[in-house]
Amino acid sequence: MEIQFIGAAQTVTGSMHLLNVNGKKLLLDCGLYQGKRKEAFEINRNFPFDPSGIDALILSHAHIDHAGNIPNLIKNGFSGNIYTTPATVDLCSIMLKDSAYLQERDVKFVNKKRSKQKKNLFEPLYTIEEAEASMHNFIAIDYDKQFEVVNGVSAIFRDAGHILGSAGVVIEIRENGKFTRLGFSGDIGRPEMPIIRDPNLLQDLDILIMESTYGNRLHPVSGEVEEEVAKIVNEIIHSGGKIIIPAFAVGRTQLLVYVLHKLFNQNRIPPFPIFVDSPLAVQATEVYRHHPECYDRETERVFIDNFQDPFGFNRLTYITDVEKSKELNDFEGPCMIISASGMAEGGRILHHLANNIENPNNLILFTGYAAQETLARKIMDGAEEVNILGSSYRIRAKIKKIDYFSAHADQKGLLDYLELSPPSKLKNIFLVHGEEDQALPLREKIIRTSYHSVKFPKKGDVFEV
Secondary structure (H helix, E strand, C coil), X not given: CEEEEEECCCCCXXXXXXXXXXXXXXXXXXXXXXXXXXXXXXXXXXXXXXXXXXXXXXXXXXXXXXXXXXXXXXXXXXXXXXXXXXXXXXXHHXXXXXXXXXXXXXXXXXHHHHHHCCCCCCCCCCCHHHHHHHHHHEEECCCCCCEEEECXXXXXXXXXCCCCCCEEEEEEEEECCEEEEEEECCCCXXXXXXXXXXXXXXXXXXXXXXXXXXXXXXXXXXXXXXXXXXXXXXXXXXCCCEEEEECCCCCHHHHHHHHHHHHHHCCCCCCCCEEEECHHXXXXXXXXXXXXXXXXXXXXXXXXXHCCCCCCCCXXXXXXXXXXXXXXXXXXXXXXXXXXXXXXXXXXXXXXXXXXXXXXXXXXXXXXXXCCCCHHHHHHCCCCEEEECCEEEECCCEEEEXXXXXXXXXXXXXXXXXXXXXXXXXXXXXXXXCCXXXXXXXXXXXXXXXXXXXXXXXXXXXXXX
């Protein structure tokens, strides 16, 4: 068997790994790379393999950096099945269409300038119609149900506890008389997080491809974070400022709303307006509502058993209409605006940042990791000035980051993920979806626990296992 690492290799974006086994080619994830616009477009457009030669795709979850290039894969010749969980199918049906819409809109904007300059016009990676058509390739498989991928290869999804429908995958391979259990972690969630269940650890593995996003960090505990959020909200609201939160439309937004709802119910924050300004977040929240089978016991106890909607309360307004979104620019008084995208690389959040980032009374609150070269990362890293929508802005607003809302396991969670596969059996570990400052310290920790073959592959690396 041969493994080639194509995306999310020494970076946290563009997840994509290729397995060659029994003369068949299987793709694990097919995500969009996010970063510098021109570089990202070229990486996403050009696959380092022939898509028509891929026999099947196994998808860990719906986040765009894991699923976002699927329509382009199909556009370029892939015709096989895409295996994933039912909730991931439902999320992809809205997220891929939204991704196509953003691409078409951005290309239209750029082409106006290029047309005037008499330059060649760009095309989007894929259109809305191509995104919708790609859903015909999806096959929904429930958690804990074994299925055949190709001859000699079967797989089973385990709940990864990352976002709704996320999965770790155990792939069982029979090749040349040898039986191998390969694990692909996808993105690993965190235990005791609200809404969805804790990660179901993969076990008895011979090979593991594991994410390492927070391989050198420890997250704060739940109670401390609720107190910190309450403190932040009270301080900014009492000073008359606005709280602007760039948040991923799927997972992060629902978690934020859940925690705010809980704080309101406990009278720990005052009544003030909260706006979720993202059509995708609104649609994704509806998908969450339609999959209560994924909820954990706390969500059922705190909300469902009391006939309350975890994602809706009387101070919360969901916005889809463009004009209603624009009206927020003139909103007077304190409020909170949660808007996509989490890395601030597109969407309505750019307008809210432009409108609020120069006011020292306001707070820009980040709730998770951002890839290098993204706008969110530049602001988090202390830039004094940034470019937003073609204009330069001085950063005068307060900037804060809370890692708790990240849906990724921290270093302890990643080390715990190995505990059901002893070193005597697990002979090869490949760390992906992490940058050097996170993955390399994790690698050293893993080696100290007696796992000897721990690799941090770069883009294009191929391994025989």
